[in-house]
Amino acid sequence: MQSWSRPTVPRLPGTGVFPRIFDSATQSLVEASPYPATPGIASIYVCGITPYDATHLGHAATYLAFDTLIRVWLDAGLEVRYVQNTTDIDDPLLERAARDSVDWRELAASQIELFRGDMENLCIIPPDEYVAVTDVVPDVADAVKVLLQNGSAYHVPSAGAADDVYFDSGFAATAWHLGQESSLDRATMLALSAERGGDPLRAGKRDPLDPLLWRSERIGEPAWESALGRGRPGWHIECSVIALAHLPTPLTVNGGGRDLVFPHHEFSAGHAAALTGHPLARIYAHAGMVAHEGEKMSKSLGNLVLVSRLVAGGADPRAIRLALLSERYRNDWEWTDAHLRSAEQRLISWMGWAATTAIEGEVKGASGDSASGDSALVEGGVVSGGASGGASGDGALLTELRERLADDLDTPGAIAAFDAHIRSGAAATQTAIDALDALLGIRLAP
Structure with a gap:
Protein backbone atom coordinates (compact mmCIF):
# COMPACT_ATOMS: atom_id res chain seq x y z
CA MET A 1 0.00 0.00 0.00
CA ALA A 338 -2.14 27.98 24.17
CA HIS A 339 0.11 25.18 22.85
CA LEU A 340 -0.54 26.28 19.30
CA ARG A 341 -0.30 30.02 20.04
CA SER A 342 3.05 29.58 21.77
CA ALA A 343 4.37 27.43 18.94
CA GLU A 344 3.25 29.95 16.32
CA GLN A 345 5.08 32.74 18.16
CA ARG A 346 8.22 30.62 18.49
CA LEU A 347 8.10 29.69 14.80
CA ILE A 348 7.80 33.34 13.75
CA SER A 349 10.76 34.23 15.96
CA TRP A 350 12.89 31.40 14.59
CA MET A 351 12.02 32.23 10.99
CA GLY A 352 12.97 35.87 11.54
CA TRP A 353 16.31 34.75 12.98
CA ALA A 354 16.88 32.32 10.08
CA ALA A 355 16.09 35.00 7.51
CA THR A 356 19.26 36.85 8.48
CA THR A 357 21.27 34.07 6.80
CA ALA A 358 19.80 34.91 3.41
CA ILE A 359 20.29 38.65 4.00
CA GLU A 360 23.94 38.16 4.96
CA GLY A 361 24.46 35.88 1.96
CA GLU A 362 23.09 38.56 -0.39
CA VAL A 363 25.38 41.19 1.13
CA LYS A 364 28.42 38.94 0.75
CA GLY A 365 27.46 38.08 -2.81
CA ALA A 366 27.05 41.75 -3.67
CA SER A 367 30.49 42.56 -2.25
CA GLY A 368 32.12 39.80 -4.29
CA ASP A 369 32.84 37.50 -1.33
CA SER A 370 32.37 33.79 -1.84
CA ALA A 371 29.54 31.97 -0.05
CA SER A 372 30.38 30.77 3.43
CA GLY A 373 30.25 27.10 2.50
CA ASP A 374 26.73 26.66 3.81
CA SER A 375 25.24 25.73 0.44
CA ALA A 376 23.98 22.16 0.14
CA LEU A 377 23.62 19.53 -2.54
CA VAL A 378 20.76 17.05 -2.62
CA GLU A 379 22.02 13.47 -2.84
CA GLY A 380 19.48 10.67 -2.90
CA GLY A 381 16.87 12.58 -0.89
CA VAL A 382 19.36 13.64 1.79
CA VAL A 383 20.87 17.08 1.85
CA SER A 384 24.62 16.92 2.20
CA GLY A 385 25.71 20.19 3.79
CA GLY A 386 28.93 21.79 2.66
CA ALA A 387 29.43 23.51 6.00
CA SER A 388 31.94 22.00 8.38
CA GLY A 389 30.25 23.45 11.42
CA GLY A 390 29.51 27.07 10.58
CA ALA A 391 30.08 29.63 13.28
CA SER A 392 31.95 28.59 16.41
CA GLY A 393 28.71 28.13 18.33
CA ASP A 394 27.33 25.57 15.89
CA GLY A 395 29.39 22.73 17.26
CA ALA A 396 28.16 23.40 20.80
CA LEU A 397 24.57 23.68 19.56
CA LEU A 398 24.80 20.37 17.69
CA THR A 399 26.27 18.65 20.72
CA GLU A 400 23.53 20.01 22.97
CA LEU A 401 20.74 19.03 20.58
CA ARG A 402 22.15 15.54 20.17
CA GLU A 403 22.57 15.07 23.91
CA ARG A 404 19.02 16.23 24.64
CA LEU A 405 17.47 13.94 22.04
CA ALA A 406 19.64 10.98 23.05
CA ASP A 407 18.19 11.37 26.54
CA ASP A 408 14.86 9.64 25.93
CA LEU A 409 13.97 11.95 23.04
CA ASP A 410 13.90 15.11 25.14
CA THR A 411 12.35 17.38 22.51
CA PRO A 412 11.40 20.13 25.01
CA GLY A 413 15.06 20.23 26.06
CA ALA A 414 16.17 20.45 22.43
CA ILE A 415 13.73 23.31 21.79
CA ALA A 416 15.04 25.12 24.88
CA ALA A 417 18.62 24.63 23.65
CA PHE A 418 17.73 26.20 20.30
CA ASP A 419 15.99 29.11 22.03
CA ALA A 420 19.08 29.65 24.19
CA HIS A 421 21.33 29.57 21.11
CA ILE A 422 19.31 32.39 19.53
CA ARG A 423 19.13 34.40 22.75
CA SER A 424 22.91 34.20 23.05
CA GLY A 425 23.15 36.40 19.97
CA ALA A 426 24.50 33.63 17.74
CA ALA A 427 24.23 34.45 14.06
CA ALA A 428 21.99 32.29 11.92
CA THR A 429 23.99 29.73 9.94
CA GLN A 430 22.89 27.06 7.54
CA THR A 431 24.32 24.41 9.85
CA ALA A 432 22.13 25.54 12.74
CA ILE A 433 19.08 25.79 10.48
CA ASP A 434 19.77 22.32 9.08
CA ALA A 435 20.14 20.92 12.60
CA LEU A 436 16.64 22.08 13.44
CA ASP A 437 15.33 20.55 10.22
CA ALA A 438 17.19 17.25 10.50
CA LEU A 439 16.62 16.54 14.21
CA LEU A 440 13.28 18.21 14.99
CA GLY A 441 11.76 18.29 11.52
CA ILE A 442 11.13 22.05 11.60
CA ARG A 443 12.07 23.62 8.27
CA LEU A 444 12.48 27.37 8.58
CA ALA A 445 12.84 28.08 4.86
CA PRO A 446 9.58 28.94 3.07
Whole structure:
Protein backbone atom coordinates (compact mmCIF):
# COMPACT_ATOMS: atom_id res chain seq x y z
CA MET A 1 0.00 0.00 0.00
CA GLN A 2 1.22 3.51 -0.79
CA SER A 3 2.47 5.56 2.16
CA TRP A 4 3.30 9.27 1.64
CA SER A 5 6.13 11.46 0.33
CA ARG A 6 9.37 11.36 2.28
CA PRO A 7 10.70 14.70 3.54
CA THR A 8 14.29 15.60 2.72
CA VAL A 9 16.45 15.25 5.83
CA PRO A 10 19.66 17.33 5.92
CA ARG A 11 22.91 15.57 6.74
CA LEU A 12 24.74 17.24 9.59
CA PRO A 13 28.45 17.58 10.39
CA GLY A 14 29.80 14.79 12.56
CA THR A 15 27.78 11.86 13.85
CA GLY A 16 25.12 11.65 16.49
CA VAL A 17 24.85 9.05 19.25
CA PHE A 18 22.50 6.14 19.89
CA PRO A 19 19.57 7.28 22.02
CA ARG A 20 18.44 5.80 25.32
CA ILE A 21 14.66 5.41 25.42
CA PHE A 22 12.21 4.08 27.98
CA ASP A 23 11.38 0.38 27.65
CA SER A 24 7.93 -0.46 29.03
CA ALA A 25 8.86 -4.12 29.54
CA THR A 26 11.79 -3.43 31.88
CA GLN A 27 10.57 -0.02 33.10
CA SER A 28 14.02 1.41 32.44
CA LEU A 29 16.02 3.44 29.93
CA VAL A 30 17.68 1.21 27.34
CA GLU A 31 20.08 2.12 24.55
CA ALA A 32 18.23 1.81 21.24
CA SER A 33 21.14 0.39 19.30
CA PRO A 34 21.25 -2.20 16.50
CA TYR A 35 21.09 -5.89 17.32
CA PRO A 36 24.53 -7.53 16.87
CA ALA A 37 23.20 -9.73 14.07
CA THR A 38 22.26 -6.62 12.04
CA PRO A 39 25.02 -4.08 12.70
CA GLY A 40 24.35 -0.61 11.36
CA ILE A 41 20.62 -1.27 10.96
CA ALA A 42 17.86 -0.15 13.31
CA SER A 43 14.43 -1.71 12.82
CA ILE A 44 11.13 -0.36 14.06
CA TYR A 45 7.50 -1.37 13.83
CA VAL A 46 4.89 1.21 14.83
CA CYS A 47 1.24 0.20 15.05
CA GLY A 48 -0.89 2.19 12.61
CA ILE A 49 -4.37 3.64 12.78
CA THR A 50 -7.74 1.99 12.56
CA PRO A 51 -8.96 4.31 9.82
CA TYR A 52 -11.90 6.26 11.15
CA ASP A 53 -11.78 9.80 12.57
CA ALA A 54 -8.12 10.25 11.56
CA THR A 55 -5.87 12.07 12.38
CA HIS A 56 -6.33 13.47 15.88
CA LEU A 57 -3.47 14.99 17.87
CA GLY A 58 -3.05 11.82 19.91
CA HIS A 59 -2.23 9.98 16.69
CA ALA A 60 0.04 12.78 15.55
CA ALA A 61 1.94 12.89 18.85
CA THR A 62 2.60 9.15 18.68
CA TYR A 63 3.92 9.15 15.12
CA LEU A 64 5.94 12.28 15.81
CA ALA A 65 7.62 10.56 18.76
CA PHE A 66 8.87 7.73 16.59
CA ASP A 67 9.71 10.10 13.76
CA THR A 68 12.03 11.82 16.24
CA LEU A 69 13.62 8.48 17.12
CA ILE A 70 14.17 7.70 13.44
CA ARG A 71 15.78 11.12 12.88
CA VAL A 72 18.15 10.53 15.80
CA TRP A 73 19.06 7.13 14.37
CA LEU A 74 19.72 8.62 10.93
CA ASP A 75 21.92 11.29 12.52
CA ALA A 76 23.84 8.48 14.25
CA GLY A 77 24.64 7.01 10.83
CA LEU A 78 22.23 4.07 10.98
CA GLU A 79 20.16 2.59 8.22
CA VAL A 80 16.56 2.51 9.43
CA ARG A 81 13.99 -0.07 8.40
CA TYR A 82 10.50 1.06 9.34
CA VAL A 83 7.19 -0.78 8.99
CA GLN A 84 3.68 0.36 9.87
CA ASN A 85 0.31 -1.27 9.39
CA THR A 86 -3.18 0.09 9.05
CA THR A 87 -6.01 -1.93 10.60
CA ASP A 88 -8.45 -1.50 7.74
CA ILE A 89 -10.73 -4.27 8.99
CA ASP A 90 -11.81 -4.38 12.62
CA ASP A 91 -14.98 -4.17 14.70
CA PRO A 92 -14.70 -0.42 15.51
CA LEU A 93 -14.36 0.40 11.81
CA LEU A 94 -17.39 -1.73 10.94
CA GLU A 95 -19.40 -0.16 13.76
CA ARG A 96 -18.57 3.37 12.63
CA ALA A 97 -19.43 2.54 9.01
CA ALA A 98 -22.78 1.09 10.10
CA ARG A 99 -23.51 4.13 12.28
CA ASP A 100 -22.81 6.52 9.40
CA SER A 101 -24.46 4.30 6.76
CA VAL A 102 -21.34 4.13 4.59
CA ASP A 103 -19.43 1.21 3.11
CA TRP A 104 -16.63 0.23 5.49
CA ARG A 105 -14.14 0.08 2.59
CA GLU A 106 -14.99 3.64 1.49
CA LEU A 107 -14.68 4.88 5.09
CA ALA A 108 -11.29 3.20 5.49
CA ALA A 109 -9.97 4.49 2.16
CA SER A 110 -11.04 8.08 2.85
CA GLN A 111 -9.50 8.11 6.33
CA ILE A 112 -6.25 6.51 5.16
CA GLU A 113 -5.95 9.19 2.49
CA LEU A 114 -6.59 11.88 5.09
CA PHE A 115 -3.95 10.32 7.36
CA ARG A 116 -1.40 10.32 4.53
CA GLY A 117 -1.97 14.01 3.93
CA ASP A 118 -1.67 14.82 7.63
CA MET A 119 1.59 12.89 7.95
CA GLU A 120 3.00 14.64 4.91
CA ASN A 121 1.98 18.05 6.25
CA LEU A 122 3.69 17.28 9.55
CA CYS A 123 6.90 16.14 7.79
CA ILE A 124 6.70 12.65 9.32
CA ILE A 125 9.14 10.21 7.71
CA PRO A 126 7.01 7.47 6.11
CA PRO A 127 7.45 3.73 6.70
CA ASP A 128 9.39 1.72 4.16
CA GLU A 129 6.49 -0.73 4.18
CA TYR A 130 2.96 0.53 4.83
CA VAL A 131 0.79 -2.57 5.04
CA ALA A 132 -2.99 -2.91 5.05
CA VAL A 133 -4.34 -5.81 7.06
CA THR A 134 -6.75 -6.63 4.23
CA ASP A 135 -3.71 -7.37 2.05
CA VAL A 136 -2.31 -10.01 4.42
CA VAL A 137 -5.40 -11.96 5.54
CA PRO A 138 -4.19 -15.26 3.97
CA ASP A 139 -0.78 -14.81 5.63
CA VAL A 140 -2.44 -14.28 9.01
CA ALA A 141 -4.55 -17.41 8.54
CA ASP A 142 -1.43 -19.42 7.69
CA ALA A 143 0.24 -18.15 10.88
CA VAL A 144 -2.81 -19.07 12.97
CA LYS A 145 -2.69 -22.55 11.47
CA VAL A 146 0.92 -22.86 12.66
CA LEU A 147 -0.15 -21.82 16.16
CA LEU A 148 -2.86 -24.46 16.15
CA GLN A 149 -0.34 -27.05 15.11
CA ASN A 150 2.19 -26.16 17.82
CA GLY A 151 -0.45 -26.12 20.55
CA SER A 152 -0.46 -22.39 21.30
CA ALA A 153 -3.94 -21.88 19.82
CA TYR A 154 -7.27 -23.65 20.18
CA HIS A 155 -10.80 -23.69 18.78
CA VAL A 156 -13.82 -22.11 20.46
CA PRO A 157 -17.36 -22.75 19.16
CA SER A 158 -18.87 -19.66 17.56
CA ALA A 159 -22.07 -18.27 16.13
CA GLY A 160 -20.53 -18.61 12.68
CA ALA A 161 -20.27 -21.54 10.34
CA ALA A 162 -16.96 -22.62 11.89
CA ASP A 163 -15.08 -22.26 15.16
CA ASP A 164 -13.20 -19.16 16.17
CA VAL A 165 -9.55 -19.57 17.12
CA TYR A 166 -7.96 -18.19 20.31
CA PHE A 167 -4.40 -17.89 21.59
CA ASP A 168 -3.51 -19.81 24.71
CA SER A 169 -1.90 -17.16 26.92
CA GLY A 170 -0.55 -19.93 29.15
CA PHE A 171 1.46 -21.43 26.30
CA ALA A 172 4.93 -22.30 27.56
CA ALA A 173 7.41 -20.30 25.47
CA THR A 174 10.99 -19.55 26.44
CA ALA A 175 10.78 -16.18 24.64
CA TRP A 176 7.57 -14.91 26.26
CA HIS A 177 5.18 -15.27 29.18
CA LEU A 178 2.01 -13.40 30.02
CA GLY A 179 2.87 -10.07 31.60
CA GLN A 180 6.40 -9.98 30.24
CA GLU A 181 5.92 -6.91 28.05
CA SER A 182 3.30 -5.04 30.10
CA SER A 183 4.49 -5.80 33.68
CA LEU A 184 0.83 -5.59 34.77
CA ASP A 185 -1.00 -7.59 37.41
CA ARG A 186 -3.85 -9.88 36.41
CA ALA A 187 -6.65 -7.66 37.74
CA THR A 188 -5.40 -4.74 35.63
CA MET A 189 -5.06 -6.99 32.60
CA LEU A 190 -8.67 -8.16 32.96
CA ALA A 191 -9.93 -4.60 33.22
CA LEU A 192 -7.92 -3.43 30.22
CA SER A 193 -8.93 -6.45 28.16
CA ALA A 194 -12.60 -5.61 28.63
CA GLU A 195 -11.94 -1.94 27.87
CA ARG A 196 -9.68 -2.41 24.84
CA GLY A 197 -11.31 -4.89 22.52
CA GLY A 198 -10.93 -8.13 24.45
CA ASP A 199 -13.74 -10.47 25.45
CA PRO A 200 -12.89 -11.82 28.90
CA LEU A 201 -16.46 -13.10 29.41
CA ARG A 202 -16.49 -15.21 26.22
CA ALA A 203 -17.58 -18.75 27.01
CA GLY A 204 -15.33 -21.63 26.00
CA LYS A 205 -11.99 -19.88 26.50
CA ARG A 206 -9.27 -21.51 28.57
CA ASP A 207 -8.42 -18.20 30.19
CA PRO A 208 -10.51 -15.00 30.15
CA LEU A 209 -7.43 -13.11 28.91
CA ASP A 210 -6.86 -15.32 25.86
CA PRO A 211 -7.15 -13.12 22.73
CA LEU A 212 -8.91 -13.84 19.46
CA LEU A 213 -6.69 -14.97 16.60
CA TRP A 214 -9.29 -15.73 13.93
CA ARG A 215 -12.99 -14.84 13.72
CA SER A 216 -14.99 -17.19 11.54
CA GLU A 217 -17.48 -15.69 9.10
CA ARG A 218 -20.68 -14.16 10.49
CA ILE A 219 -23.68 -13.26 8.39
CA GLY A 220 -23.38 -9.69 7.12
CA GLU A 221 -19.69 -9.30 8.07
CA PRO A 222 -16.70 -9.16 5.71
CA ALA A 223 -14.80 -12.44 5.38
CA TRP A 224 -11.93 -13.84 3.31
CA GLU A 225 -11.13 -17.31 2.00
CA SER A 226 -8.16 -18.81 3.80
CA ALA A 227 -6.49 -21.97 5.09
CA LEU A 228 -8.88 -21.75 8.06
CA GLY A 229 -12.00 -21.28 5.97
CA ARG A 230 -13.81 -17.98 5.60
CA GLY A 231 -13.20 -15.37 8.27
CA ARG A 232 -10.98 -12.47 9.31
CA PRO A 233 -8.02 -11.86 11.64
CA GLY A 234 -8.05 -10.93 15.27
CA TRP A 235 -6.33 -7.68 16.20
CA HIS A 236 -2.95 -8.60 17.69
CA ILE A 237 -1.91 -11.34 15.29
CA GLU A 238 -2.00 -8.99 12.31
CA CYS A 239 0.89 -6.90 13.67
CA SER A 240 2.91 -9.99 14.58
CA VAL A 241 2.61 -11.37 11.05
CA ILE A 242 3.37 -8.07 9.31
CA ALA A 243 6.39 -7.33 11.51
CA LEU A 244 7.83 -10.83 11.07
CA ALA A 245 7.34 -10.68 7.30
CA HIS A 246 9.18 -7.40 6.79
CA LEU A 247 11.74 -6.96 9.59
CA PRO A 248 14.52 -8.98 11.21
CA THR A 249 13.78 -10.01 14.79
CA PRO A 250 14.22 -9.05 17.49
CA LEU A 251 13.15 -5.60 16.30
CA THR A 252 15.11 -2.74 17.75
CA VAL A 253 11.85 -1.07 18.81
CA ASN A 254 8.18 -1.97 18.77
CA GLY A 255 6.27 1.28 19.23
CA GLY A 256 2.87 2.82 19.63
CA GLY A 257 0.67 4.74 22.01
CA ARG A 258 0.62 3.80 25.70
CA ASP A 259 -2.91 2.43 25.34
CA LEU A 260 -1.38 -0.40 23.29
CA VAL A 261 0.81 -1.74 26.11
CA PHE A 262 -1.97 -4.19 26.99
CA PRO A 263 -3.43 -6.15 25.41
CA HIS A 264 -2.10 -5.31 21.97
CA HIS A 265 1.66 -5.26 22.37
CA GLU A 266 1.61 -7.93 25.06
CA PHE A 267 -0.08 -10.40 22.76
CA SER A 268 1.63 -9.29 19.54
CA ALA A 269 4.85 -10.23 21.32
CA GLY A 270 3.33 -13.50 22.53
CA HIS A 271 2.12 -14.50 19.07
CA ALA A 272 5.50 -13.71 17.51
CA ALA A 273 7.33 -15.71 20.17
CA ALA A 274 5.01 -18.67 19.66
CA LEU A 275 5.60 -18.52 15.90
CA THR A 276 9.38 -18.12 15.97
CA GLY A 277 10.68 -19.07 19.41
CA HIS A 278 12.32 -15.63 19.62
CA PRO A 279 11.33 -12.30 21.22
CA LEU A 280 9.57 -9.88 18.91
CA ALA A 281 11.53 -6.80 20.01
CA ARG A 282 14.34 -5.59 22.24
CA ILE A 283 12.48 -2.45 23.34
CA TYR A 284 8.77 -1.69 23.70
CA ALA A 285 8.36 2.09 23.57
CA HIS A 286 5.13 4.01 24.08
CA ALA A 287 3.96 7.58 23.67
CA GLY A 288 1.75 9.14 26.33
CA MET A 289 -1.90 10.02 25.96
CA VAL A 290 -3.07 13.46 24.85
CA ALA A 291 -6.11 14.87 26.62
CA HIS A 292 -8.45 17.67 25.64
CA GLU A 293 -11.17 19.37 27.68
CA GLY A 294 -10.23 17.35 30.75
CA GLU A 295 -10.45 13.89 29.15
CA LYS A 296 -8.16 11.65 27.15
CA MET A 297 -8.61 12.49 23.47
CA SER A 298 -10.66 9.69 21.97
CA LYS A 299 -13.19 8.98 19.27
CA SER A 300 -15.77 7.67 21.75
CA LEU A 301 -15.74 10.88 23.82
CA GLY A 302 -15.88 13.11 20.75
CA ASN A 303 -13.21 15.50 22.07
CA LEU A 304 -10.89 15.08 19.11
CA VAL A 305 -8.69 17.83 17.77
CA LEU A 306 -7.93 16.88 14.17
CA VAL A 307 -4.77 17.91 12.37
CA SER A 308 -6.68 18.45 9.13
CA ARG A 309 -9.13 20.84 10.82
CA LEU A 310 -6.33 22.86 12.40
CA VAL A 311 -4.63 23.18 9.01
CA ALA A 312 -7.93 24.05 7.30
CA GLY A 313 -8.38 26.75 9.94
CA GLY A 314 -5.08 28.35 8.92
CA ALA A 315 -2.60 26.72 11.31
CA ASP A 316 0.91 26.22 9.94
CA PRO A 317 1.68 22.46 10.11
CA ARG A 318 5.16 23.35 11.36
CA ALA A 319 3.58 25.12 14.34
CA ILE A 320 1.42 22.06 15.07
CA ARG A 321 4.54 19.90 14.98
CA LEU A 322 6.42 22.32 17.20
CA ALA A 323 3.52 22.43 19.67
CA LEU A 324 3.55 18.63 19.97
CA LEU A 325 7.33 18.57 20.35
CA SER A 326 7.04 20.99 23.27
CA GLU A 327 5.77 18.11 25.43
CA ARG A 328 7.84 15.07 26.47
CA TYR A 329 6.73 12.18 24.26
CA ARG A 330 5.95 9.62 26.96
CA ASN A 331 4.15 11.96 29.34
CA ASP A 332 0.38 12.25 29.47
CA TRP A 333 -0.63 15.86 28.83
CA GLU A 334 -3.53 18.06 27.83
CA TRP A 335 -3.73 20.04 24.59
CA THR A 336 -4.94 23.61 24.81
CA ASP A 337 -5.07 26.44 22.30
CA ALA A 338 -2.14 27.98 24.17
CA HIS A 339 0.11 25.18 22.85
CA LEU A 340 -0.54 26.28 19.30
CA ARG A 341 -0.30 30.02 20.04
CA SER A 342 3.05 29.58 21.77
CA ALA A 343 4.37 27.43 18.94
CA GLU A 344 3.25 29.95 16.32
CA GLN A 345 5.08 32.74 18.16
CA ARG A 346 8.22 30.62 18.49
CA LEU A 347 8.10 29.69 14.80
CA ILE A 348 7.80 33.34 13.75
CA SER A 349 10.76 34.23 15.96
CA TRP A 350 12.89 31.40 14.59
CA MET A 351 12.02 32.23 10.99
CA GLY A 352 12.97 35.87 11.54
CA TRP A 353 16.31 34.75 12.98
CA ALA A 354 16.88 32.32 10.08
CA ALA A 355 16.09 35.00 7.51
CA THR A 356 19.26 36.85 8.48
CA THR A 357 21.27 34.07 6.80
CA ALA A 358 19.80 34.91 3.41
CA ILE A 359 20.29 38.65 4.00
CA GLU A 360 23.94 38.16 4.96
CA GLY A 361 24.46 35.88 1.96
CA GLU A 362 23.09 38.56 -0.39
CA VAL A 363 25.38 41.19 1.13
CA LYS A 364 28.42 38.94 0.75
CA GLY A 365 27.46 38.08 -2.81
CA ALA A 366 27.05 41.75 -3.67
CA SER A 367 30.49 42.56 -2.25
CA GLY A 368 32.12 39.80 -4.29
CA ASP A 369 32.84 37.50 -1.33
CA SER A 370 32.37 33.79 -1.84
CA ALA A 371 29.54 31.97 -0.05
CA SER A 372 30.38 30.77 3.43
CA GLY A 373 30.25 27.10 2.50
CA ASP A 374 26.73 26.66 3.81
CA SER A 375 25.24 25.73 0.44
CA ALA A 376 23.98 22.16 0.14
CA LEU A 377 23.62 19.53 -2.54
CA VAL A 378 20.76 17.05 -2.62
CA GLU A 379 22.02 13.47 -2.84
CA GLY A 380 19.48 10.67 -2.90
CA GLY A 381 16.87 12.58 -0.89
CA VAL A 382 19.36 13.64 1.79
CA VAL A 383 20.87 17.08 1.85
CA SER A 384 24.62 16.92 2.20
CA GLY A 385 25.71 20.19 3.79
CA GLY A 386 28.93 21.79 2.66
CA ALA A 387 29.43 23.51 6.00
CA SER A 388 31.94 22.00 8.38
CA GLY A 389 30.25 23.45 11.42
CA GLY A 390 29.51 27.07 10.58
CA ALA A 391 30.08 29.63 13.28
CA SER A 392 31.95 28.59 16.41
CA GLY A 393 28.71 28.13 18.33
CA ASP A 394 27.33 25.57 15.89
CA GLY A 395 29.39 22.73 17.26
CA ALA A 396 28.16 23.40 20.80
CA LEU A 397 24.57 23.68 19.56
CA LEU A 398 24.80 20.37 17.69
CA THR A 399 26.27 18.65 20.72
CA GLU A 400 23.53 20.01 22.97
CA LEU A 401 20.74 19.03 20.58
CA ARG A 402 22.15 15.54 20.17
CA GLU A 403 22.57 15.07 23.91
CA ARG A 404 19.02 16.23 24.64
CA LEU A 405 17.47 13.94 22.04
CA ALA A 406 19.64 10.98 23.05
CA ASP A 407 18.19 11.37 26.54
CA ASP A 408 14.86 9.64 25.93
CA LEU A 409 13.97 11.95 23.04
CA ASP A 410 13.90 15.11 25.14
CA THR A 411 12.35 17.38 22.51
CA PRO A 412 11.40 20.13 25.01
CA GLY A 413 15.06 20.23 26.06
CA ALA A 414 16.17 20.45 22.43
CA ILE A 415 13.73 23.31 21.79
CA ALA A 416 15.04 25.12 24.88
CA ALA A 417 18.62 24.63 23.65
CA PHE A 418 17.73 26.20 20.30
CA ASP A 419 15.99 29.11 22.03
CA ALA A 420 19.08 29.65 24.19
CA HIS A 421 21.33 29.57 21.11
CA ILE A 422 19.31 32.39 19.53
CA ARG A 423 19.13 34.40 22.75
CA SER A 424 22.91 34.20 23.05
CA GLY A 425 23.15 36.40 19.97
CA ALA A 426 24.50 33.63 17.74
CA ALA A 427 24.23 34.45 14.06
CA ALA A 428 21.99 32.29 11.92
CA THR A 429 23.99 29.73 9.94
CA GLN A 430 22.89 27.06 7.54
CA THR A 431 24.32 24.41 9.85
CA ALA A 432 22.13 25.54 12.74
CA ILE A 433 19.08 25.79 10.48
CA ASP A 434 19.77 22.32 9.08
CA ALA A 435 20.14 20.92 12.60
CA LEU A 436 16.64 22.08 13.44
CA ASP A 437 15.33 20.55 10.22
CA ALA A 438 17.19 17.25 10.50
CA LEU A 439 16.62 16.54 14.21
CA LEU A 440 13.28 18.21 14.99
CA GLY A 441 11.76 18.29 11.52
CA ILE A 442 11.13 22.05 11.60
CA ARG A 443 12.07 23.62 8.27
CA LEU A 444 12.48 27.37 8.58
CA ALA A 445 12.84 28.08 4.86
CA PRO A 446 9.58 28.94 3.07
